[in-house]
Amino acid sequence: MRTTTRESAMSLNRAFAVARREPANPVQWTPEEERDWKAAEAVLIKAGYCPSCASDSEEPLRSKLGKWEPGDYWNYAGRACPNCEEFFVCGEQPEYEPDPWMGDADPGL
Numbered sequence: 045m046r047t048t049t050r051e052s053a054m055s056l057n058r059a060f061a062v063a064r065r066e067p068a069n070p071v072q073w074t075p076e077e078e079r080d081w082k083a084a085e086a087v088l089i090k091a092g093y094c095p096s097c098a099s100d101s102e103e104p105l106r107s108k109l110g111k112w113e114p115g116d117y118w119n120y121a122g123r124a125c126p127n128c129e130e131f132f133v134c135g136e137q138p139e140y141e142p143d144p145w146m147g148d149a150d151p152g153l
């Protein structure tokens with residue numbers, strides 16, 4: 045149990061380090077940077093931290109996400125950051141089923 049806590053703390057610290065890292069090109073990420081960011085974002089959200097606040101270049105914060113909000117037919121389920129108000133889709137989405145209707149044409153024709 046102790047090693048899993050230590051490993052998760054190390055992965056969380058690595059995720060915060062990736063979030064604070066400046067990209068090589070300010071216009072477009074390299075594939076390695078994109079892969080690293082997706083992994084770091086998943087770790088941060090799973091731990092309950094806001095990836096958007098952690099990656100702020102001027103003042104990186106360790107802002108905790110709010111309570112999990114269940115989804116419904118129109119909205120995804122997830123958690124919002126009280127600091128920057130970003131919403132992150134996370135967890136299972138059983139309530140959200142997109143409407144299969146695609147267009148305004150009459151399907152009966």
